[in-house]
Amino acid sequence: MISKIQLGLILPWFWIQIYSYEILLDHNKNDGTWMVRNENGTYKVAATVPGGIYTDLSVAGILTQDIYYRFNDIEYRWVSKENWTYSRTFEVSEDFLEKQQIFLVFYGIDTIASVYLNDQHIGDCENMFVRYSYNVKSIIHTGTNNIKVKILSPINEAKKRFEKQATNYIVPACVPDEYHGECHVNFLRKMQASFAWDWGPAFPSVGIWKSVVLEAFDIAVLREVMLQTVESNNKWSLYLNVFVETGNQTSNISGNFSASLTTYTNLVTVTKYETLSPYAPGFFNTILLLEIPKSQIQLWWPNGYGDQKLYPLEVVFSNEHNSKSTKTLKVGFRSIQLVQEPVAIGTGLTFYFKVNNVPIFAKGSNWIPSHVLPEKSAEPKRIEYLLESARIANMNMLRVWGGGLYESDLFYQLADEKGLLIWQDFMFACSMYPTDDNFLQSVSTEVTQQVRRLQHHPSIAIWAGNNENEAALRDNWYGTSNDFNRYKQDYITLYVDTIRNITLAQDNVRPFAVSSPSNGIESEEEGYVANNPSSTFYGDIHYYNYISNGWDPDTFKVTRFSSEYGYQSMPSFLSLTEVSIPSDLRLYSEFTRNRQHHPYGYPEIIAEIDYNLQYSHNLNDTEQYPIFIYFSQINQAMSYKTETEFYRRSRNLLTSDGQGLTMGALYWQLNDIWQAPSWASIEFNGKWKILHYFAKDFFAPILVSPYKRADGVLRVDLISDILTDMQCVLNIFVYKWNSLNPIYNISSNHTLNNASVTNAFNHDMKEFLQIAGCGANETTSKCFLYFTLTSLDGEEISPHNFLFPQPLKKLMNFTAPDITVASVSLAPNSQNVFEIELKTDKIALFVWLEAYNIPGHFSSNGFLMVKPNISITFVTKYNVDINKLHEAITIFSLGDYYKE
Template structure:
């Protein structure tokens, strides 16, 4: 029975609630206490209901974000009556997939439990005779986080960014407290589905089929199936369990007698059809059915999809100044070059994120990314996300939900984290797309730099004790990185910081994108790097009021959407508006004269920067092994590093990235001192490719190089040498393979560019089309 839809929603401040001097456990009490009660929506966030009923204005428009501070101490009451005819002899599960966040849950006036984790479902087993005959009632009282966070002790060690201290103990998505890419919106609500299901007498508590071993020649493998059953009072005698899987003409079958509620079953498979990441091979998925039988009677069954594959992470603790080190993913014993994007919540209001998963992943697929990094400041995505990644071959780097802080180490907090991690490991481990568990986002660096190196990040019990133990018990076959970036004991003892480790977040000064920081970075793998790009004017007009559109200086609305919680210039994130302007000045040596030019020049700056970052890593293949740029899509209307804004309007960088991520792509390395430029060809295909290429300097219509080349499989090789000593060239690079034409570009100029000349030749090269 689905309980989604219209609920009654009560809202009052903490001061109003305390004056009531009683608990609200049912709808009758709620409706009679004189507080605001409206129709609410489940799944939902309460501000969306208030906006729908014109009780508040669009929170994302103009200065309306400032009103969120006044709502941080609101109590929420979600109530629903429904008709339910339970059978006395049966048992039922009342399931809340997600409540945001601290809540008391009542059924017919009886307290079932107090929830305290946005990331965990709340499931209650209720016998049929405990339901009322006919009409029943649920009431969920959601308490304000800004009040609940005061119930904890905060030692000196616990620390984070300015706006997130209340997030340290509360298991609520960190971005909601205010981030540089999200406004502070401590929203609340029942953000996922609510349902009642009849409990099966016989079912699975756990089910996990995995690749135990895959031979080096990929011709044989051994699978292992682990199960834990809920058999109620059923005896073992006569019970058998069988598992069967089919993918095309490949098939396996195995069965065993049941001698306990849990067991392991090994399966030998010859000539398996393998699951490969996109850009590398096919995404073969076995349709698997597991059946529990007593004699010949089928008692229960379950079906799922399974991919035969192995994933390894080859990494070193340090990278030398000469670039000696490693951080490389291997799938099915083969090195995989990663071109990926970071994934953040798709909406400030988490209840709206699920509807955007498919269109957001369509963007990722269009850009031909083969990995997504699920960032630790958000929430764990829904099943649909991982299912699509399975089908499309997108590897998933999965952070656990901690970010940019020194989190509590108390036993109470560790137990809460252990429960959360165990649930999601068991929920997600069946997905072949899942390549890596990562303990957190940037907590190692937060500990190191926040304590001036006095505290070793390896003493963090969250990521060095709790999570590894959960993984050892529940998913020991999958790789684990305690933090991103990860500062292990060797790196810490060598005072390496985060500049000499193989995997880095390459943000740096965010000055000229070809500056020393980016050009000289020795990272083998960048799991974050990005560059600002202004949204289109069309999009800006949707969230900035007419009076505040221009100029950007000392502009409170621009700051709020940058994403500063106030309009004060001294706030930590206020720099992000001036950052865009500075990047325009660096690249073009001028100020933008109006909003239209500001937006356009900023997008060019971002596009060239992200193109440079990606191509620098591709040219360095295999010394460099992957880049996960930041990021594909905004989760709110803002000025940011995303290449597609909140309204799905693509910035110029989107097209530049798409060209730079072609599976066969021609690229120019940076000019040498003598003016020579190496024309490189990167081939990510598993087969060698023949191409015909032509490089034209569109400033004078001179062909700089033309010819045929053979590109070895999975390689990056030099195919020509360009001489740019006599002129400032704007190269259009064209190539043809298997009847298809592709193109790229390269500008030999040093910043600042002549903006008129850039626009002229960019249009001539076909990379920009101005309406």
């Protein structure tokens, strides 16, 4: 048997090793409590493991305010400049010591640390993404033992490592001054965003951020299981690569290896007795094969394409001495390919994913850490909420960005369950990196462990070596052009010779991209640093344009795959009040300036608003600040809508020179890390911005998508991700701004082609509006268009859509509507779902509802009202009185702030 003492909080039951019995020893049990103190002893407080220093100091009352309150990202920086020691005592029994091997295992220390057991130095840590295991059989004893983890200041250690470089060759990296951050995080294998980013603060935490375990066993402990599914005519072959660890043992080990997969109709098992030789001292592996009839397996599909079938798998190592170690996983059966083939016309290669031989248009967003403190990034409720919000918004892919974290096991488990494909960056972003032997060795261990930990998840679609570093090197972001060849060689050494080679050796069933953006195969053929890593003819691009009009589709590039794009907006007024005082809440206050980390951020937001909206309010007036927030969210939502629909319409487009065939739109970014201006669609407190409500529509499986071409033609395309053709009816309505009755409408029948884009309507815009009755002059300012798509029997199959022929600041005869809540009622058979009926007397644009102090989200928000009545739902997890909800709802729309 294997015994285990847990020296931190209990790990989740899923996806981890299950031992025959265990002694739990969390932060306040078994006669021991974790404590943390700084180097000179000024502070000594109780600590939590897993945890971190900012959390510990906050719980102890040393940090008296929320870390995000006002300027605490600066005021509390002293914490990161101290060295901190975590310590505790724990009890060990005699029977525990009878085991032949005893390991002290740290699943995550942040970051540069030395570990002591019973005052003996047992090892050092320098990578927060690495599991460290120490054989402590000769050091541990019966009764009371003590452990110390001395962690160095990450700010000071990063600076020291930077200064140790050769003076004739500098690896640069300091964040811009606007970030209010720290320098040289690229010298540490730590969450890169912890030293600040353009959407987040600097909180360079330290701590034991994952569990600590004391393991005792006789022969070996089962560490990891990787798998490969191979499909044939009548069966699935499931190959399992099983890894076990024994300590520093160099002799062979023998034992039984078994695996069992539970299908819906059967239990498929395999067992073999084997004698293994170590592939490195103390490390062994073997291959098991399970063969499962196809009739017993249902495929795993991304969200929107089918179900997410997962099957329990148990793998066991045991021997004649009754030593047993077990690991449980959940397995999904699916195939995945990244297709990069020559296009039929012109230049370039395709770039799209096939799952189960079906081309998938990747719809989704980019994931940043859910919290700036690593230990809080694994909070189950927050992760569940964010991933469910992504699923509701019809997403099927998230890109886990390379400046953050390899996320918790729960994150990937939920991604599996919700059908969210994961574009998994390794944690390198927007920097050059050192390539000395120690750094490369640490990275090698990191990559090996993380690939083995994550590889079995069906949601993992692709590995990517870094974020934007190929583009940064080629375009001289960091002043490296004076010695380009040397920096390029370092780039190849790190991302190709090390990360890529190790990843493909561990997992050869998934694609690997050296960078993002990148030209994919073309970048490799050009020596891994392409002349133009953001070519629209190859691979993926990151596209940001804060100068041109984001509501104009001609602003955007025709590309194969857009893996980043976006515009900033403000978080809600309510979110900002959580971390400020009233005088902070104006655009040019010190607080508001401190929260904007993106250079030129506010001027860009204002300029984008001015393209389309009539904004004549005092930008520094506290009472008018909420108006600016609202306008910024409208602009963000409309810009993302325009860009995303542009990418989706380009799915079938192939220009004469070879551009088009777009198959991915992953906007930047899904979640926020604090209350500040950002590109996020979901605020830090979970509140959906207008953008996220819009995403639910612009990512819908079927979408009617109108736009005005540069030549003035109104074009309407029908977009479908559905895998079968269907018959449909397109309805086009023309409204004047002063009436809820359309002045004109036409309908036409169409075949909605499967997994394709179908053109359904083309007509000169001005001529069409004149025909509709908008008048001969200034027709585009008097009217707008509204679109629905139904089945032949009248069932709506697409979200409604709309098109403004002119910027909204040029409207004629537009006045503020009177919108009221007609009724609020509890939905049938529900406790926390409410039906809300709204009434309006006029056309209403961007109707925004707030349910102040009642967390939840509406089924729709930021919408247009073109009928007198509309019904929506409000979903909350709390028991809410109907009358209080009714009273809490406030409504405003663009008309409230419009002056003709």
